[in-house]
Amino acid sequence: MRRIIVIPSRLGSTRLKEKPLQLIKGKPLIRWVVEGCLKTGEEVILATDSERIAEVVQDLSLRVVFTPSDLPSGSDRVAHAIKDIEVDYVINYQGDEPFVYKEDIERLFSALEDVPVATLAIHDPDAYRDPSSVKVVLDNDQRALYFSRSPIPYMKGNSSIYPLKHVGIYAFRKEVLMDFVSWKPSTLEKLESLEQLRLLERGVRIKVLLSSNYYHGVDTEEDLKLVEQKLTFYL
Template sequence: MKQVIVIPSRLSSTRLREKPLQLIKGKPLIRWVVEGCVKTGKEVVLATDSERIAKVVQDLPIRIVFTPSELPSGSDRVAYAIKDIEADYVINYQGDEPFVYKDDVESLLSALDEYPVATLAIHDPDSYTSPSCVKVVLDENQRALYFSRSPIPYMKGNSSIYPLKHVGIYAFRREVLMDFVNWKPSTLERLESLEQLRLLEKGVDIKVLLSSNYYHGVDTEEDLKLVEEKITFYL
């Protein structure tokens, strides 16, 4: 099976200006992501609408595909980027996730032998009440039952598993990704502003792998400061 990691990254962002170019330890955020993905040994594609983003990673052994700025989501950018690329399994590695672990990438790709879509989650009690952190609940086979910005499940007692914070990294079988971006946004997706709910509403299984690695995406200035502190231990 041909495997590829696609990193969608656009210059415009709502909460943090020119987010991909923000510096962490003197290095642009997008370069942290791309370098980490390259180290996994997989083929890496950057899907971007910006020459400025491309310029900061153009010396790395990757393919750069320029995508239209008007595409509505990262998944749409990934699908656009692989139109002319041979790939059976595709990882959508968000351009604001600076932590990359080869073991998790391999596990996601292996999960596609059995499931159409796979993603990651981590045990994170601090995320439970924050609407900016997406939570997920699972069935007994670790398939996603639901994702929400609300605190789920209701925690009447302590749990060794929950709450689970969703990590926005997805592995798709190619044909599922292409179907996904052609479906109209679903009811729950629009209400929660979470595109993965489109898959669940269509009855697509999403395998959720539990990781013990540290993840923290960058959306705000506070995230930048936290990641800069934590990334020293990641190096």
């Protein structure tokens, strides 16, 4: 059973210029992500459209696959990187997520023995009303019922579980990923600007694993500052 972590990373970014190359504690963001994934002991591929991104990790033990700049999403970049590789399970590890935990990687891969897609979520009340933070609600088997930028579920009372912030790290069976990127964007996906809704609208089950680890992606200058502070304790 071959499994691979693929890190999609493109140089262009709408909110933070050349985001993968932004320095955090003197190290480019993409290098934090790559080094973290390599520490898990898994096979790692960097899927990028930029020689400059590749250069900052060229001394590390991973394969670099160059992908077209016009691919519409990170999932498409991951699929392009593995399309000719014999692999069973693949994790799409976002190139702007510098926190990597071996135990969560193992749980994601293990979940694929029972479900076609798996992802992560954390309990985070601060994310509830933030449209840039994606929320998720679950059924009794911890499968996603829905993802939204809106505050879901409606919190009439207190909950020890909700609200749940979705962590955009996905594990796929290869054949499911290849089907996913071949489908046209769905109605809810376009309304919410959330590609995982394409899977739900097609009836694909997504297992959501709850993690107590700290995750925070980088999209803004404020994120850079916060992540730099948190990485001091993560090291």
